[in-house]
Amino acid sequence: MSDVLQQLADVLEQRKQQTADKSYVASLYAKGLDTILKKIGEEATETVIAAKGGDKQQIIYETADLWFHCMVLLAQQGLGPDDVLNELQRRFGLSGIEEKAQRQK
Numbered sequence: 001m002s003d004v005l006q007q008l009a010d011v012l013e014q015r016k017q018q019t020a021d022k023s024y025v026a027s028l029y030a031k032g033l034d035t036i037l038k039k040i041g042e043e044a045t046e047t048v049i050a051a052k053g054g055d056k057q058q059i060i061y062e063t064a065d066l067w068f069h070c071m072v073l074l075a076q077q078g079l080g081p082d083d084v085l086n087e088l089q090r091r092f093g094l095s096g097i098e099e100k101a102q103r104q105k
């Protein structure tokens with residue numbers, strides 16, 4: 001299932017060579033980090049509103065928008081989905097309480 005994340009990451013990488021008028025992703029890169037962060041803030045808010053509304057399809061739609069824009073951020077920063085998936089893998093089986101205690105050491 002995470003294949004789709006890697007496929008999307010490959011497209012996001014290719015879009016670094018594309019011009020902004022031909023690609024939404026290229027237009028985000030051209031506008032820069034603040035615009036990407038603003039989109040993430042908007043999509044996070046829209047996800048919250050969707051969840052409060054209780055429409056599951058809308059929650060899926062807004063979460064996809066949020067994940068997509070986070071993927072654009074990762075690509076812009078020279079990172080990819082594997083970096084996040086590896087971190088989640090590292091945390092796997094570790095309780096949130098234990099993990100937080102380790103962070104504070």
Ligand SMILES: N=c1c2ncn([C@@H]3O[C@H](COP(=O)(O)OP(=O)(O)OP(=O)(O)O)[C@@H](O)[C@H]3O)c2ncn1[C@@H]1O[C@H](COP(=O)(O)O)[C@@H](O)[C@H]1O
Nearest residue numbers: 008011012015022023024025026027039042064065068069
């Ligand atoms: N998964 C997505 C994807 N999800 C959401 N979006 C776009 O993200 C934007 C979401 O913004 P909003 O909901 O705020 O809508 P909006 O008002 O039109 O946006 P703004 O004008 O305010 O920026 C819309 O333009 C969506 O089309 C996406 N755009 C692209 N992709 C993927 O990225 C690939 C490359 O896209 P291009 O670079 O456009 O070819 C595509 O083939 C897809 O696989």
